[in-house]
Every structure is written in C-alpha cells, then in structure tokens.
Amino acid sequence: MEKSRPMSEVNIPYAIRAYSPEALKAALRKMILIRKFEEGAEDCYTRGLIHGTMHLSIGQEASAVGSCMSLSDEDKITSTHRGHGHCIAKNADLGKMFAEFFGKDTGYCRGRGGSMHIADVAKGNLGANGIVGGGLPIAVGAALSAKRLGTGAVTICFFGDGANNEGAFHEALNMAAVWKLPVVFVCENNKYGMSTSTERSTAVKNIAERAAAYSMPGVTVDGNDFSAVSEAVDTAVTHARAGNGPSLVENLTYRWRGHSKSDRNRYRTKEEISDWMERDPILQMTELLLSHKVISEAEVETLQAETTQVIKDAIEFAAASPAPEIEDAIRFVYNEGTAA
C-alpha cells in the first residue's frame, strides 16, 4: 500500500495532511497555553498564592492537545489529577481555571474543587479526578449514555500508567468492550506512578498490549509527537463513532516536573529528565509547522507574546475575583431544597 503512494504524500505527517493550517495553529497555541498556564500556576504556588498541591503536565502537551483534535463540545472527556492540559485542550476558560486554583468563587468549582477537580460540562469535560482510575468507569458510563440516547458522542478517557494497575481499569475496559461503547481509552504513560516506574509496576512492556485482553485495538505511540498522537486517537474516535466499540491508545510521554509539588525527585536522574526535555513536544510541533510552512517565525513570536498576555490576564482575573462566602461552605452538597 505505502509503495503505491506518491513519495511526497508518504513523507507528509498525518497532522499536516489531516488538519487545516488554522486548526494546526490553534493546536500549537493550545500547547503553548498549557505550558504557560502551568508555569504561571507553579509561580503562583511557590509564592504561596495557591493552596494545597498541584500536578503539572509540563512536557505532556502533545498528548492532551493531539488527543482532542477531532472532538466537538458534544464529545466528552474524563481527566486525571494531571488534567490541566486536558481542560485547555477541551477549550476551558483560563481565567476560571486560575480562579479555581486561587479558591475563588468565580472558579470552575466555585473554590470547592481546586486543581484536581476542574470540569467544564458545557464543553464536554466531565472533570479531572483525584482518584487514580476514578474516571475510567465514569467514562464508560458517559459512553453508555451516548449510545442509549443516540447522541453520537464519543468519550475520551484520559488516564495515566498508574491507573492501568487499578481494578477499575480492567472492569471499565471489559464492560466497554462487552457493550461495544463509543469510548477511547487514552493512557498517558509518563513512566512513573508517583515514584514507581512502569518497569517495576506493570507486567506488560506496553500498556496498549492489555487491549488484547479486552478484544479491542491497542496502539502505542510517541506521546510527544503531536502528529502521531492525533493520528492514533483520531483513528480510535472514528472507530468508536462508527459503532465499533472502544480502543486503547498509549501515548509515551514524560512529565518534566515531579509528581506533585512535594516531589523531591529521588527516583529519576537529571540525565533522564534532560533527555526528555530535549524532546520538548512544543518545540517539535513548532518545527513541524515551520517546516511545512503552516506558520512563520514571526507568527510564532506573536503567539508567544499573545499567550503570555492571556496567562497574565487570567491570573489577574483570578487574583481580583471574590472568595466564596464562608456561610456557603456546605452549599452544593445536595441540590438545593432536596436535603434537610
């Protein structure tokens, strides 16, 4: 098959073939926004402006944005504790995200959820999750709704390598396959569940191999390669939308930062981290778009300046927002008027 194609087309990466220049530029912009959003969050955290902890996905931007390329607002995602990128890929409002980090009433969760629970149901984001593997069955449920109600929506279920050893992973994949539900399981394998490497925790070499146990397609791709990610996930989404059931896509990637803000990084070498930093997904994406003349150097510079300003504005919005009322601390536990 490949041999019969003209060389020019074979050498053009999937992303360039599949998407318009505008879509690609928007994708790059989202990746840069994710990076700057998280750097901004980290800066606010070190200044003591953000309470609790947070899990940064710096270095994993291609996985988040590439996976959501063919989704509409009707399509759902479930996310993880390392979910800022997924929110932004699913078009979240950065001001409302920062406001949530700052615990403000204008935040996505009105200050009740924080970094680990941001959801944007209107955009199809059913929420990050503080429990490893917590979102897997929920994603299957969302897919069940879509099938039962005939909405045509697909659900992408993001999870990490750590979750693949939770019982919920196996139960969810099995049920999704048994009922042929429109769900795509996207494993962001960043090599470590907190400090424990996949080599030490997981019996299979590639997590995608586990798809075979549930009789669904499984594929492992370079998660820092935007084009590879979008190709694999788009294929799975098309498969699901056509009523053929779930797939498992494994994006091999790396988090540059620690697991959370209390990580002392005793399990990784500086060499390993700098090797992966050299495979920066944003640099790779920028080079891809530059080399295919989708974007110019000048446009990249403009994009950098514009996104810096967006982040600055978002932080200012959050800082200036009002805090929730203390007397409302237990509001939203139940629907109003339904609980004594």
Place this chain on the structure above:
Amino acid sequence: MPVEVIMPKVDMDMASGKITVWHVAAGDRVGQGDPLFDIETDKAAMEVEAAASGYLHHRVAEGTDVPIGQPVAWIYAEGEDVGAPPEAAARSAAGTAAEAGPGPASERAAETVPAPEPHAKTRATPLARHLAAKAGLDIGEIAGSGPRGRVQAEDVRGELHQPPPSKGAAPAGFTAENGPLAVSRSIGGAGTPIILLHGFASDAKSWGPLERHLGDHPIIRIELPAHGKSPKLRISGFADLVCEVRRAFDKLDLGSAHLIGHSLGAAVALAIADTRPKTVSSLTLLAPAGLGPDINGAALAGLGNATRPESLGPWLKLMVCNERLISDGYVRAAMSARADAGLRSAQSALADAVFPDGVQAFDLKSALDRIEVPTRIVWGKQDRIIPWQHALRAPGRVSLHLFDNVGHIPQFEIPDEVGKLLRAHL
C-alpha cells in the same frame, strides 16, 4: 531588572523555610538550573536551582528563616547596576504567613487557671432538672426515687404538689445544731419558738407543709431517735424515748416554747409538757398516741419493713384519707428517705419497744389530766392508724378539733386548716 529569587513553597503546609547553605557566593555567576541554595523545612531539606542565569546579589544570610514568597536574593544580568535590593514583587502570600495566629491552643491552655473542684452532683433526669429549674427548686434538696437515687420528674412534681408557700410566711431555712438528737432551727422569726416533734417512721422534713402556715415564729424541729438525722439509738421503752428527747429539749434552754407533736411525737410532747410545765406555753397534739391501747400494728410493721416503693406505698396510703395525695413520686421519695437499712431496723426496734405486739404499751391519760398548759387535740375522723375516739378520753379543758375526711396526718392533708387553728392560739 534583576530576577527575584524567592523562598519557594515546596511543601503543602510550609509557611517558611531556612536557608542552610548557599552554593553560589555573593557576586558570583550562576547558570539557570545550577544548584543555588539548600533549604530546610520542618519536614525535609532540598536543593533549589537558579531560575535564571546572571550574578547573585543581596543574599540573605545562611540560617535565616524566610517566609515563603519572600525574596532571598536577586540575580542580575551581566553589566546590570547593582544598587540597593529592589522591592519584593507585590504578589505574595508572605504577609498572611507572617501574620499567622498565635500558638497552638495547648500552649495557651497551660496558662489558664485550673478550674475549681466541681460540686458534688445530684443525680437527676434532664426533665426533673428542667421542672425544678422552672419552679425555682434546688434539685439537690429533692429526694430521688429513680435508680441510684436519681431525681425523676415525678419527684419534682411531688414536691410541687405541696401547697405553694405564702409569701414571707415560710421560714427562710433551717440550721442544724449539735446535740444528742438532730435539731434544726429556722433562720429568723420572732416571738415564742415552736417545737415540732414528728411521728413514727417520719422525719423533720414532714413538717414542711404545716410550717408555711405557722406565721413568723421561730421553728425548732427535733428528730426522734432512729429517725431522720438523729442517731440510731436503741430505745428500751417509752420512758427511755421521752428521756432522750427531753434531753435535747432541755439543751435548747428556752424560756418558753409552743410544743406541737404528731402521733408518737405527740405522746412525747405530752410527756415533756407534763415534766416541764414552766417551759411549755401551749401543747398541740395531732392524732396523738398514748390515749388508748389500739394502734394499727400491721401498718407499723409494714412501714418499718418496706424496702421498696411498691411495699411502702399501700401503708402510706393507709395514713391518709385522700389517697391521691400519695403519688408514686411521693412514695419513691419517701422510700428513698428510708433507703438506709440500719435506720429501718432501728425504727422497727423502737416500734417493738413502744408498741409491742401492735399495742400502745404506755398510757398518758393521767398526764393529760394533770397538765395545765393550754392543749388542743387535732384528729382526722378517717384515721386508720389510731382511732380518733381516743380523743374522747381527754378532759374537758382540752380543745378537740375533729376533721371529717381526714386521716392520720392532718398537718399533711389539711395543713392550711391546721395552721389556721394553731395561729389563733400561738
């Protein structure tokens, strides 16, 4: 503009950190990502890398504890002027961290004065306390009939059932006195004192209803041996009993006194009046013993033997005409006043000495004939303990007051009537 180096928050609950060592000397060049300094928090130590390249200036001293977000140094670009340290960036939570509240509560608690010893508590149900508080009664003064002597609501209601005190008439309270027998004296009052002698198996508190109707006279209550708070003396006979009570009476050293007695206490009062005619101003005998042989021996034995409210109740009811006055709460309260088995056995021994085989073994008819002090006999015509007809043996100068529909304890059943009668002559 130099780059600010701040004390970073590296832990969830970190408020400040201490710089243990600088890896770069002041004025030296540092590269981005180079180790810059080590910090120590209360949990861990860690290395902090330089966020920018340049020359390090305005380092805080090693060992300094710095709130998070506060600058610890500045990194200057090549050739940049190094003047005074710039202002810290406005956006920082350091202020709030520095203003953190006072120390843990335990430290403050250590400074507080230890609480005084709690008062001994009365066992009472919440409802009993509630009712007592509402009525202005001291719960500690109410005898409890519940498990472990707990005051129940019924006990409080029983207490409330007594006619309410008319304002100013009731003695303010009593003080106990030392002596051979338990003697309590009302606080305040004016005029000739009244001495009260209760009957068999009763005690000083039983006078409560009548006391409220006795005007402003000082009241002195003497408890018979083996009754109330008096010692459980072994009494060999009626003369012995009179002797003990008279000793207490003498110790009062009164110029004059009105003597009121009930039942066995009336007999004792009569005997004292017979032997201390100068001291006794008047004598009131309520259903007195000693004027005939008959007495309800079964009731005496029953009262003495009862160990629980169920067995005491029927005998208490026999004492009155209007049995509804003897509520369950009243019975439980009476039983709890008789909870002491030693007291009960001493009383039984006394009964056996003065009323052997259920017969009044002493006759005071001649004493009553002898005495000259103004004397009244008050009796209920439904008395089922001592027949009221014994009153008919009294000589003509003794006033008789016989009440219909009243039993053995007129001062309990009709305290207002009895009080009115007494006040007219005191």
Place this chain on the structure above:
Amino acid sequence: MSADSREELRELSYAEAIREAMDIALGRDERVILMGEDIGVYGGAFQVTGNLVEKYGTDRVMDTPISELGGAGVAVGAALTGLRPIFEFQFSDFAALAMEQIVNQAAKIRYMLGGAVSVPLVMRFPAGSGTGAAAQHSQSLEAWFGHVPGLKVIQPSTPEDAKGMLLAALEDPDPVMIFEHKILYKMKGHVPEGYYTTPIGKAAIRRPGTDVSIVATSLMVHKALAAAETLAGEGIDVEVIDLRTVRPMDRETILASVRKTGKLICVYEGVKTLGVGAEISAMVAESDAFDFLEAPILRLGGAESPIPYNPELEKAVVPQVPDILEAARNIAKGRV
C-alpha cells in the same frame, strides 16, 4: 364491589412493590435503565426485577459483569450524562467493592464541581441478616453511607413505602441508596396503584404512644410494633417511629416524640457502636428535647461481631422482640 374498595384491598409483596415501581419508571421515562448482576433473565438474586427484561429488553435491563466497582462507576457516569440508572447490588455487602465510586465519586462530584452537575443515581441494596447467608451476605451497612455528605440513604420498611420511596429516589437529583431488608421482600402489604412518591427525609409514626418512644429502622420497625402490642397489654404505651431515611434524618419527628414521652429506645440491625442509633441518641442529647428526657437513651443494635451462620447465633446478634420488650419495660418502669 366498587373500584375504590378493590384498591384498598390490593396487596403486594415488598419485592413486587419495588418491581412495580421500576416497571412504572421504565414505562414513563426512556432515560431510566436498570443495571445489575443477574437482573435479566435470572430476574435478580431475590427476584426483584423478575421478568422486566421481557418487557423492556436487555438494553434497558442490563446484566452487568461481576464488576461492582466498574458497574457502579458506569452508573455514575451514565447518571452524570443524562440517564437515570437504577443499579442493583446483589447484596449490600458488595458495596465494599464499589466504595470508591460511591463515596469518592457519586457523593462528591456535585460538590467538587461547585454545583455544576448532579448525579441522579439510584442504588438498591438487599441487606440484613436472617437468611443464613453468614458474615459476607448479611450486613446492615447503612450507617457507613449515612456518614457521607452527598449521599441519601433510605430504608423503606413496608411495600407501600418501598414503591413510593423508589419513585421518589428517581425524582431526586442526588444519589440515593436504598437498603432493602431481605426478610421484608416477601412481606405483603397494601400498595396503591399507579404513580406516587413517598418523601425521602420524613419519618413515619407507625403507632402513636405516650410512655416510650422507639425509633426503629427497616425490619426492626415490625419487631418494635410487635413488642408495642405486648407492652400495651401491660399498660406501657409505646410510640413506634419508622425512621425510613437515615440521611437526611427527620430530626423533628423524633424530637417531638421524645418531648412527649421523655424516654427513647433506638432499635436497628446494624452494629450498635457508631450506628444509626448513636446518631439519633446524640442528636437528641444535643437538642432541646434533652430537657424532656426522663431516663438514659437506650440503643438496641447489632452485636459487635460479624453475622454468624448458625440460625440461633444469627438471631442472638441482632435485636429481637424479647430484647425490645425488656428494654421498654426497664425504661418505662424507671429501672434504668
């Protein structure tokens, strides 16, 4: 015979009443689905779903794999995205397998997201002892879940309530857990025809009385009523309150009863310590009704042990009618 009097005479078993409620719900709302292990052609472990699969098909009466955690999570996700699932656990004990989805997800999602979403999920749990199923199939775990804000926990004790409260649970926008005592499934009682709801969060006074208040749950309501009959012959007038809802608890009905009688006994099958009765007792002790207490509050609850197999042992570890009689006599006669 008029239609009205036929209506009065209609009796269904507790299980039939639940099935009728689910039948009505499936019939009137396309979004309603049933999920659970062996609820299809098998009809459910206790034959509660019965033949509903024949009427509504396997798409709406779904047999799940034996995957309580995953199954509950699917139900949470479906509820979050537009369906109204009724998820049957085969035994309430298996809730332990699904704790994560019930407690960390279903209960908290609405709050964590600042009220942006609801989880209108109904979960049914066959519960309780008395069937010889021993320690892992006989527990009464309602207090576990009553401890979790965000959940509603109900225990209907009659066929009429079983139907009305299930339909109320489906109308409720928040997750509702229904604990159904297995011994009650065969109990018959009057059940009105058609659609009606019985409010969640409202206790029922099953027998008014003046001397002692008994607050009981589930099967214990019937034991308390039996005891109350005997006690009435002894001159002890017992008020029996059917709690019906563990969370949110109907405080006012309990407090009003305690203000009247001054004496309270809590009777529940779950383990006594830190159980439903502990909450009721503490709630009364904290309230103004405390001032009306005439005796210590008594709790009759399950023994501090797993449920044993031997039938005599099994009876011994949960409150029985003689236990209630003894407690009521003691408290009524001032012996405690």
